[in-house]
Amino acid sequence: MALQLKRNGITRVRPLHGGLALWIDSAYPTTEVKPAATAVALEEPG
Amino acid sequence: MFVLAEQIGLPVPAVPVLLGVGALAGAGRMTLAVAFVAAVAASLPPDLLWYELGRRRGGRILGLLCRISLEPDSCVRRTENLFIQRGRKALLISKFFPGLSTVAPPMAGMVGIARWQFILLDIAAAILWAGVWMGLGYMFSDALEVVASRAARLGNWLGLILGAMLVSYIAIKFVQRQRFLRSLRIARITPAEVKSRLESADDTLFVVDTRSALDVRAVPYAIPGALWIAAEDIDRRERELPRDRDIVVYCS
Known part of the structure; x- marks a missing residue:
């Protein structure tokens, strides 16, 4: 993903160390993602 | 043994063995039915174990499995895309894709496919997979014997x-x-730095959630203010990303 962005000319890319898992493990704030938005994305073509 | 080893995740090629077994059966030197049942039976226990681990441990176990593969960066994404495109049918065909056969069961657990459904689909997948390769070996046993004898002549080379x-x-x-x-x-960038910069309303930071829809459904939380662009959509939505800010990308 980061590599793909860099190839596309977006150079200031910073991958998050540990991903969302480490963020949640660190008890940092999160917002809830509504299931409906996910369902739409699942059905979205292409 | 080869089927069991491959399903556990070891880099052991089971397909040549299945072809060979089919060829031996075609030549009348092995009972096809016994070998077929053994191959199908050997694939279920490790698959069920990975399914349970995927169900209980989620994306972490998938990440661990993919780290073993030679293409870890695309491994998780490919598996997720397969599930998005094909749904439960992905399990039926995943055994034909190198690497995916081990990764598909934990993914099935992650996305909440019922255990009985998984067992039925996994047995059907094993029957299809072992049947195709053993059947090909059986049908082309004469040709495979020629190849084997030529290979034997070349010997160690x-x-x-x-x-x-x-x-x-x-x-x-x-x-x-x-x-x-x-x-x-x-x-x-570390989570602590991101948190600190977000709290200080640092407008040079832009956070992008690149998880697939399946991952978001499995863990329906995000970093506050993050823009969700699934990795497969990144080329289409690239214009939404600012060039003059630090773009923090994260996945599961």
Whole structure:
């Protein structure tokens, strides 16, 4: 993903160390993602 | 044994063995039904174990499995895309894709496919997979015997050449990956730094959630203010990303 962005000319890319898992493990704030938005994305073509 | 080893995740090629077993059965030197039942039965226990681990441990177990593969960066994404595109049917065909056969069961657990459904689909997948390869071996047993006898005549040289090709391939992939990881390590940002910059309303930071829809459904939480662009949509939505800010990308 980061590599793909860099190839596309977006150079200031910073991958998050540990991903969302480490963020949640660190008890940092999160917002809830509504299931409906996910369902739409699942059905979205292409 | 080969089927069991491959389903556990070891880099053991079971397909040539299934072809060989089919060829031996075609030549009347083995009972096809016994070998077929053994192959199908051997694939279920490790698959069920990975399914349970995927169900209980989620994306972490998938990440661990993919780290073993030669293409870890695309491994998780490919599996997720397969599930998005094909749904439960992905399990039926995943055994035909190298690497995916081990990764598909934990993914099935992650996305909440019921245990009984998984067992039925997994048995059907094993029947299809072992049936196709053993059937091909059975049908082409004469041709495979010719190939085997020629290979035997070449003796150690053939093994040496194939071994050298395999080692070279693995070495090239390893070096490419190390280079890429080194470049990412330099740019990586810690959660503590992101949190601190978000709290200080730092407008030079832009956070992008690149998880697939399946991952978001499995863990329906995000970093506050993050823009969700699934990795497969990144080319289409690239214009939404600012060029003059630090773009923090994260996945599961």
